[in-house]
Amino acid sequence: MVRRALEEAIRHALKEMGLDLRLKVAKAPKDKPGDYGVPLFALAKELRKPPQAIAEELKARLALPPFVEEVIPVGGYLNFRIRTKDLLKEALRPKEPFPKREGLVLIEHTSVNPNKELHVGHLRNIALGDSLARILDYAGRRVLVLNYIDDTGRQAAETLFALRHYGLTWDGKEKYDHFAGNAYVRLHQDPEYPNLQGGIEEILHALERGELREDVNRILLAQMATMKALNAHYDLLVWESDIVRAGLLEKALRILEQSPHVFRPTEGKYAGALVMDASPFIPGLEDPYFVLVRSGGAATYYAKDIAFQFWKMGLLEGLYFQPYENPYYPALRTSAPQGEPYTPRARETINVIDVRQSHPQALVRAALALAGHPELAEGAFHLAYETVLLEGKQMSGRKGLAVSVDEVLEEAERRALAVIEEKNPDHPAKEEAARMVALGAIRFAMVKTEPRKQIDFRYAEALSFEGDTGPYVQYAHARAHSILRKAREWGEIDLAQATPYERELALALLDFEEAVLEAAEEKTPHVLAQYLLDLSASFNAYYNAKEDGRPATPVLTAPPGLRELRLGLVRSLQETLKTGLSLLGIPAPEVM
RNA sequence: GGGCCCGUAGCUCAGGGGACAGAGCAGCCGCCUUCUAAGCGGUAGGUCGGGGGUUCGAAUCCCUCCGGGCCCGCCA
Secondary structure, rough: HHHHHHHHHHHHHHHOOOOOOOOOEEEEEOOOOOOOEEEOOOOHHOOOOOOHHHHOOOOOOOOOOEEEEEEEOOEEEEEEEEEEEHHHHHHHHOOOOOOOOOOEEEEOOOOOOOOOOOOHHHHHHHHHHHHHHHHHHHOOOOEEEEEEEOOOOHHHHHHHHHHHOOOOOOOOOOHHHHHHHHHHHHHHHHHHHHHHHHHHHHHHHHHHHHOOEEEEEEEEEEHHHHHHHOOOOOOOOEEEEHHHHOOOHHHHHHHHOOOOOOEEOOOOOOOOOOEEOOOOOOOOOOOOEEEOOOOOOOEEEHHHHHHHHHHHHOOOOOEEEEEEOOOOOOOOEEEOOEEEEOOOOOOEEEEEEEEHHHHHHHHHHHHHHHHHOOOHHEEEEEEEEOOOOOOEOEOOOOEEEEEEEHHHHHHHHHOOOHHHHHHHOOOOOHHHHHHHHHHHHHHHHHOOOOOOEEEEEEHHHOOOOOOOOOOHHHHHHHHHHHHHHHHHHOOOHHHOOOOHHHHHOOOOOOOHHHHHHEEEEEEOHHHHHHHHHHHHHHHHHHHHHHEEEOOOOOOOOOOOHHHHHHHHOOOOOHHHHHHHHHHHHOOOOOOO
16 A cells, blocks of 8 residues: 555655645656656645645655655656565465454345346446455445345236236246346236236235245245356345335335324325425425325335335334255345344445435435434435446336346357367366356456446457456456466565566556555446456566567566566456456356 | 446557556567567557646546446336
8 A cells, every 4th residue: 555655655654744644646747757656736726836846855754664765756746656575575465354344234236026027227236245245244334134025015016917917837948037038028918908907916915925925035036046056155134025014014114104204194195194294405496395104005116115214224123034045055044033133223225226326215215304313314325327238229027128147148158168268278167167267257347337327238259358358357367366376486585686667567556455445445447357357467468568569578487586566466466356357246267 | 307437549448646657458679599479579559528716746636528337216
């Protein structure tokens, strides 16, 4: 954390000069002296001196960290050259997770309706949520991952209804969630659909009583095979029917009714309904009233969301958990009618839901605030990601206009296998490597872009193995691993033999922790993904460096001491890439 | 009508007050008797959507306009 130490030193020196602020240390451009630098123009007005003079004064006052070799004023900038030995030592230091801090972060992601197979729209949700959970865990947070199962929803009801209505029996050939999903699509294409509402209602009620849980579970288990194939991790399942049974909604309403902003109008548009006035918390609303309970007595879906959020943050309790029997996640627990009582009491939650839910999510925060917990409202973060287009077009689950995750995984594996057959026919475990590469391509494609940007899922790009892709990073890792495998005996490292090439690579290695912390802070994995691309590029450049047409940086055949230094850096790089990929839920193959 | 987000190279995107705007793909030219060429180097390509403002300094902040997406139901 060289950069942080520099920032600290600068902060102290500035304090002596009468300024209490923190400057950001950036990398110096290649054509400027030094490794890092800070611009000082902003201080000119405050200190009434030209930036050049400030640079000189700051230089004189700085209590230099021992690793700084030279402080160089350059115009209005103050640059720092790091002592090569210290730079290398820092780069060689093994990276470790940050120490644990207090407080639980609860991440909800996936939460797919248990009524059909997962499609590529779900992919972004899972990749973002799972990566973020891993990053936060590494960054020192205690993380609990929750997957919500809406087993009392209309979608599940329609699928179960369709299976019965059409008298469909599963022949075991098709994956069960695909089979069930086809029934759902068929129902929506059926001209008789409007006349089938009664039957659907009946199923809906049975679901609310928790009677058809096994039917839903069967679909869920099939979906879970896909989640597992995506290398997503979960700690808890929470079923909507359990929430209903535990009466969380009623408990939440009782809390909300304490608020003067929740009431039952006796006349007008909202007569007889229980409404919430969100205007103190969400400014600029045309109509600040939101119905929590309809005049007919039924709760709205955001009332349910609010109740669930209250439970997550410990404002109410009543759910029970037990081990969840399944072949994929041995430690997974599920809510159930009976079992151990458990309430997470998270002070921070992250709900991974697409941007179209921004408004309801704002209502959830408003409800926390008007329940008297503005600090919990602060801690309730909505990771709002933009939707995924399919080859430029909006997807639709009902119409079956989507590509399934299973299909994409299979296609990616086929393509990866073909590349391996071609490039590395002697590969000892082709299928396994193909699976890793396929997963790397898909998950990386989902997290390399900022969440708030809409992405277009195109086969050609998402399954590409070249350029800014997961496999590019995996390849750099495999290359590094290959060198380490062949190294066998190591002698003593001699830092003094370092060339500018080693320096460059070391400098790139130093940014890993910053990237992880920023990803955790901003709650966006793309920062880490972009860093891993940069780091891989640095290594590939190092690997390919040539002088006069000859390799400039051979590792294995380098003179003793330098060889070990290079091996050390390669090992550090290999481990950093592996760790970084793992934080994106992507495996790092040793051979590709 | 009200609100949120996006607009950077032909395409897909990084960069979100500071040192000449960077990658990948596509194009062109090179590099495998060398640790994996899924790679590397070079070349070409930009009014950072338009205009105004703030600032010593704006792709970055503010205003406005244009283009695109989304949300605003006693549906979920």
